[in-house]
Amino acid sequence: MDMEVFDSDFKVPGKEKKKSYEVDAESLSQAQVERLMSVDVDHIRGIFGVDAPVASLLLRYMNWNKERLIEKYMDDPTAINVDAGISAADEEPKVSRAASTTGPTRTTRSGKLSKVKSPSPKRDEPFVCPICFDDTQTETLALSCTHTFCASCWNAYVTGKIREEGEHWIRCMAEGCSLVAPDPFIQQALGDDTATWSRFQELLVRHFVSCNKNLKFCPYPNCTYTVSCPAAATKSSLSTIVPTVTCGAGPDHKFCFGCSVESDHRPVVCAVASMWLKKCHDDSETANWIKSNTKECTKCQSTIEKNGGCNHMTCKKCKHEFCWVCMGPWTEHGTAWYSCNRYDEKASQDARDSQSKSRASLERYLHYYNRWANHEQSAKLSMDLYKKTEQKMEEMQITSELTWIEVQFMKKAVDEVFKCRMTLKWTYAMAYYLERGNPKELFEDNQRDLEKAVEDLSELLEQAIEPAEIATLRQKVTDKTVYVQKRNEIMLEDTANGFLEGRWTWNATVEGFE
Amino acid sequence: MAGIASRRLAKELKEIHTQGCPVGIQLLSADNFEEWHLSLEVMGDSQYQGEVFALKFRFEPQYPISAPAVQFMVTDKYKSPVHPHVYSNGHICASILGTEWSPVLSVIGVCVTLQSMLASCKKKERPPDNDRYVRHAPDNPKQTRFHYHDDTV
Ligand SMILES: [Zn+2]
Ligand SMILES: [Zn+2]
Ligand SMILES: [Zn+2]
Ligand SMILES: [Zn+2]
Numbered sequence: 247m248d249m250e251v252f253d254s255d256f257k258v259p260g261k262e263k264k265k266s267y268e269v270d271a272e273s274l275s276q277a278q279v280e281r282l283m284s285v286d287v288d289h290i291r292g293i294f295g296v297d298a299p300v301a302s303l304l305l306r307y308m309n310w311n312k313e314r315l316i317e318k319y320m321d322d323p324t325a326i327n328v329d330a331g332i333s334a335a336d337e338e339p340k341v342s343r344a345a346s347t348t349g350p351t352r353t354t355r356s357g358k359l360s361k362v363k364s365p366s367p368k369r370d371e372p373f374v375c376p377i378c379f380d381d382t383q384t385e386t387l388a389l390s391c392t393h394t395f396c397a398s399c400w401n402a403y404v405t406g407k408i409r410e411e412g413e414h415w416i417r418c419m420a421e422g423c424s425l426v427a428p429d430p431f432i433q434q435a436l437g438d439d440t441a442t443w444s445r446f447q448e449l450l451v452r453h454f455v456s457c458n459k460n461l462k463f464c465p466y467p468n469c470t471y472t473v474s475c476p477a478a479a480t481k482s483s484l485s486t487i488v489p490t491v492t493c494g495a496g497p498d499h500k501f502c503f504g505c506s507v508e509s510d511h512r513p514v515v516c517a518v519a520s521m522w523l524k525k526c527h528d529d530s531e532t533a534n535w536i537k538s539n540t541k542e543c544t545k546c547q548s549t550i551e552k553n554g555g556c557n558h559m560t561c562k563k564c565k566h567e568f569c570w571v572c573m574g575p576w577t578e579h580g581t582a583w584y585s586c587n588r589y590d591e592k593a594s595q596d597a598r599d600s601q602s603k604s605r606a607s608l609e610r611y612l613h614y615y616n617r618w619a620n621h622e623q624s625a626k627l628s629m630d631l632y633k634k635t636e637q638k639m640e641e642m643q644i645t646s647e648l649t650w651i652e653v654q655f656m657k658k659a660v661d662e663v664f665k666c667r668m669t670l671k672w673t674y675a676m677a678y679y680l681e682r683g684n685p686k687e688l689f690e691d692n693q694r695d696l697e698k699a700v701e702d703l704s705e706l707l708e709q710a711i712e713p714a715e716i717a718t719l720r721q722k723v724t725d726k727t728v729y730v731q732k733r734n735e736i737m738l739e740d741t742a743n744g745f746l747e748g749r750w751t752w753n754a755t756v757e758g759f760e
Numbered sequence: 761m762a763g764i765a766s767r768r769l770a771k772e773l774k775e776i777h778t779q780g781c782p783v784g785i786q787l788l789s790a791d792n793f794e795e796w797h798l799s800l801e802v803m804g805d806s807q808y809q810g811e812v813f814a815l816k817f818r819f820e821p822q823y824p825i826s827a828p829a830v831q832f833m834v835t836d837k838y839k840s841p842v843h844p845h846v847y848s849n850g851h852i853c854a855s856i857l858g859t860e861w862s863p864v865l866s867v868i869g870v871c872v873t874l875q876s877m878l879a880s881c882k883k884k885e886r887p888p889d890n891d892r893y894v895r896h897a898p899d900n901p902k903q904t905r906f907h908y909h910d911d912t913v
Contacts, residue, residue, distance in 0.1 A: 377824055377863045378764050379771040395863075402764065402825045403863060410826075421862035 265735070267512055267742035269487055271475040271503065273494035279451045279461070279472050286312060294319060299428035304330050306415065306450075310457040331417060331426025334391050375399055377419065387435060389427060393420035400435040405442050414449040464493035465501050478503045485758035486745050488512045510668060513741035514676040517757040522675035526615060614678040621671035624704075628664045631707060635660050638711055645713040648720070655720055659707055659727045666700045666734045673737065681751040685744065692740055696733040703730050765823040766793045772866050785871045794819055797833065798871055802878045814838040815874065816850075817867055818900070827861035829902040830870055842884040845877065849894045851901040853887060858906055 264270070274282075283302075290301040293316065307330035308315040318326050327333045374381045375396035383396035399419070404427070407413040416432065418425040427435070429450075436443050448470060455461040455472050459479040464471045471493035478489035489503035490510045501509045505516035507523055514522075545566040560567050568575050639653040673693045680686040703726040711719065744750050752759060773790055781787060781798075788797040796817045802808045814833040820826050832840045832850035840850045847853070856865065856873055887893070898904060 378768055380767065399764075399825065399863065402822065406822060406825055419863045421856075421864045423862075 265739055265742070266746060267488065267738040269475060269477050269489045269491065269503070271473050271477075271489070271491040273492070274461075274472045274474055275494060276448065276451055276470045276472070279454060280447070283310075283451070283454050286310060290315065294323075299430055300332055302450075303332055303426055303428055306453060307331070310454055328424075331415075331424050332428075334423070334425060387431070389418050389423075389425045389431060391418055391420065391423050391425045393418050393423055393425075395419055397435070397437075401437060401439075404432055404435045405439065408442050408446050408449065412449060414446060414453055462491075462501075462503055464495065464499050465506065466493070466495070466499045469493060469495050469499055471495055471499070473501075473503065475503045482758060484516050485756075486515075486748075488515055488742070488745075511672050511675075512669065513738050514672045515745060515756075515758075517759070518676060518679055518752070519672065521754070521756065522618075522678065525611070526618075529611065529615075611678070614674045618671050618674040621667045621674070625664050625667040625671070628660060628667070631663075631704075632657075632660050635707065641711060642716055645711075646716045648716065652720075655724050655727070656707070659703060659723050662727050662730050662734075663700055663704050663707070666696060666730055669734055669737055670697055670700065673741075676741070676750075679752045679754055679756065681753045683751070685749050685751070689741065689744075692733075692737045696730075696737045699726070699730045699733045702726060764825065765819050765821050768824055769793045769796075769819065769867075772868070776868065781868060782872055782875075784875060785868065788814060796867060798867070800871060800875055800878075802875060804879075806879050807881050807884050808841060808878050811841065812838070813841050813878075815871060817870075824863040824865065827857055827902065828867070828870070829900050830857050830874075831901050841878055842886060843878060843881050844883075844885055844887055847887060847890050847893055847897070849897055851893070851897055851904065853906045855906075857901070 284298075286305055287298050287301045289312065290296070290305060291298055294301065294304075296304070304315055304319070304326065305312070307326070308318070315326075324333075328335045372381050373383070373386055373394070373396075375383050375386070377395055377399040380396060380398075383398060385397035386394045387397050387400045388394040403419055404416055407416045416427045417423065418427070432446055433443055436446075451470075451472070452463055455463045460474050460476045462473050462475070464473060473491045473493050475489055475491055477483060478487060483489075484504045488511065490500060490512055491503050492501075493499040502511060502516065505511075505520060507516065507519045511519040545568075546561060546564040566575075635656045639650075639656050642648055642653045642656075643650060670693065673689070673696075677686065677690060677693065680689060703723070706719075706723055706726060709719075769790075770793075776787055776790075784801040784803045786799045788799050790796040796819075798815045798817070800813045800815055801811070814835075814837075816831055816833050818829040820828075831852060832838070832846060834840050834848075834850045840846055840848055845853045852874070854874070854877065856862075856870070893904075
């Protein structure tokens, strides 16, 4: 399919340049991260003259902090070798509480079982594994501590650690022994279980990534890509940028490098997004009623169910037209667009006693929450709109001369509506915390323009298709999609610039802005 | 690996029957390879003189590769010992039952360790977070990620 021809219809000028709401990031495959790891391992190998598995254990023990490792190693190599589970401490063997197989169990004065010698197999008697007590096992394994167990117990133990516990730091099975299994031992213990071996390697990569502030593992299930985003590595950077990134698996694997609030909460910064979600969570009971999907017609009181993404509602019974968000007549919205987004702060200013003050503050919150939740809801309903649109696109192909590619404008429009509703949703979270004043007013102007454009396009998409007017519809939808895109660009760009310039001030204490 | 728990527990049971339990420890029930009960008493001078406790062990099929779930029983007959590492619901905060578990340890080995944990107790008191923990605790103590109050036990 030649999508480029069709895409060029929608191109906003200047797309090639990096936008202020975009961030430089690079996606790395697991193999690429492993290469970074082996650079560090080789470096340590060269300096200390140890083999690669030992260097890897040392680095993992020090959370891949090479400088600290070198410092500590120079200071006391024996101590760090013990701490990193490479060699045993030179001390009296610990009193073991192990199950005895060789003699009667006796309690010593300390109440502990008598010491059991390391089970080193003698030539004349068969080896009995002290874990499974199976004397038919012939294959045994031991780390350099010589604590010997049968291969099948080692296999079960190592597999459990990796599969069940997601552990890459796997110690000897003997009680109190702190030796850690190096990679070749793990591989040997796993035998031909290559699936668990590759899970182990993935765990090593995940650990390395978690130790590096420039790196984040893609949070999508079963994805093994890592994203490198040095621009968002420090906490302070998160008060000037919103680091939305995607991994090499494709545009669906989008996530925020700075937080786990939502995959894309632009234009608002992480700290404000998470403050808002916390507030919504805390106040969910008071706010729940508005979230519901049904409302009553303000005129005839019959129940109206919202089933599309558009806010222009028409009561089936009395034909009254109104706005779903503010419940005001739609006619008011058509002319003096769209005061629906701005909260009238005067009401709360007039509040005098504490009771009306708290009512005013709840109303203020509900104003923003209502709109925030509505866009989220509408975005979810866009999925239905998507299905309906596909049907329409098929219809169009039958009733008109248009090809499949030529009807793609409908799908593109739905995509854009979805994207912009996400932007709008988070602009309400941001507006709730924005300090009153000129910058906030300009912010809300942009918000209003975007919202009106989105509602217009959304409404257009829900209209029934007249075969005779398909050409006109196509033109209209295409024009409006381009316009919506442009409004969204402006909203995102101006907000991002505001963060870079330090233009936004808050009516609450926001982390990173103190 | 089918049968590792039953083979191992059969072996432990045989040892208990032939060699007996250490002083102060008694097998109450071991009718299957899923759950055993043992009684526990601290011998000699201690804070728990005259008190008898009971321990419940629950085993997964991977025992002893995976640690058993161990707790003090709280019934009409038995109480949870008042100890800084033991919660009033019987759950025990001891690293050998979690991160420090070794497959070499046995049921009797765990009992002996817990016996000495009680024996060395200087002051009878509950863990500082007892109320909060007990309110939200899962049925199986293995589902709790304890922050060990001190890692000597
Ligand atoms: Zn074995
Ligand atoms: Zn060992
Ligand atoms: Zn991904
Ligand atoms: Zn974020």
